Amino acid sequence: MTSVCFYFQVHQPFRLREYNFFQIGEEHNYEYEEKNAFLLNRIAEKCYLPTNRLLLKLIQKYKGRFKVCFSISGCAVEQFTSYRPDVLVSFQKLAKTKSVEFLAETYYHSLSFLFSQKEFVRQVNKHRDKIESLFGKKPQVFRNTELIYSNDLAKIVANLGFKGILCEGVDSLLHGRSPSVLYKAKNVENIKCLLKNYVLSDDIAFRFSDRSWSEFPLTAEKFAQWVAKQGNGTVNLFLDYETFGEHQSKETGIFAFLEKLPELLLQKENIDFKTPSELLHDLPVIDEYDVPKPISWADEERDLSAWLENKMQQEAIRRLYSMEAEVLKSHDEQLIETWGRLQTSDHFYYMSTKYQNDGKVHAYFSPYDSPFDAYINFMNVLSDFEQRLAAKVTLQV
Known part of the structure; x- marks a missing residue:
């Protein structure tokens, strides 16, 4: 039996307004509310x-x-609440069908796992509580920001009570094995790993409308045949939800593709659809997935370089997390919330100086003219935030 698992990431960052050096100490509103609402x-x-x-x-x-299943970042949830409550209602209608699972992640779509276990746990618990309150069920499966995963993460996630985690299926770690079977985390008995089939996923997410691709056009009939050839196990199709209608416009035929695909797959006796929790329950563990260094689903390297490759990115995030103790000690909910939003991985993604195909993807998502502009803007905001935090600490002494 082949089970198809459709997972969709739903995330929108709080984009920062243009913030120059002369506003430091004078202007404390960092977010570009009009643009966030427009987008x-x-x-x-x-x-x-x-x-x-x-x-x-x-x-x-x-x-x-x-x-299908979703993970919806806390940033997206808050923007739905503020700007488009009808979108949130539409997700709740899906939840009521009992055919949709909602996963847990870091509340601010952050890199906190890499820099602070305490902050990571705080955000995961905050997100899990929010998802349960919105959709009526406590998430049992975890998906870290941008599928960042390692053996160390599995241990922390297990201690938080999760049963499984979504991961990228990295060829160099699979050593010829299939991403279509269930794995266990290394040295963690109660965490199972569902691995993304990145080839089939990216056929939809990135190559669907690429006229230079040898398989263009991608039809539902063709894709159903590819899925059927995967053999027993699970075909994990993990995508940005914005693939549908935003990254791949309606005019490309992406909605017609999505509408036709279930019919073609369900016609086959040996294919069904399952949620992550169902796969964890139904499939046997075949092998161990050993990931000693963090991986992700970003860029060709499938590592952390999308956010941490250059010195601008490294300095910005080091400085941000260096404030943790004082931020939390302030007990100021507004400062803590702002600090959380500044952790959103997109801010560091915009600072990437990669080129060629990866560079084009970074530029597509970035609201800035250059990575340097992204860095300067973020650091100006961070400088003002530091001053506000220092003033708060001084008052408490």
């Missing part, structure tokens, strides 16, 4: 609402046999 409204109309309607239609049409 969320655009993506809601192009992606979230139409895709949620389509998924609901498919779940109802196939009487619950079609299933």
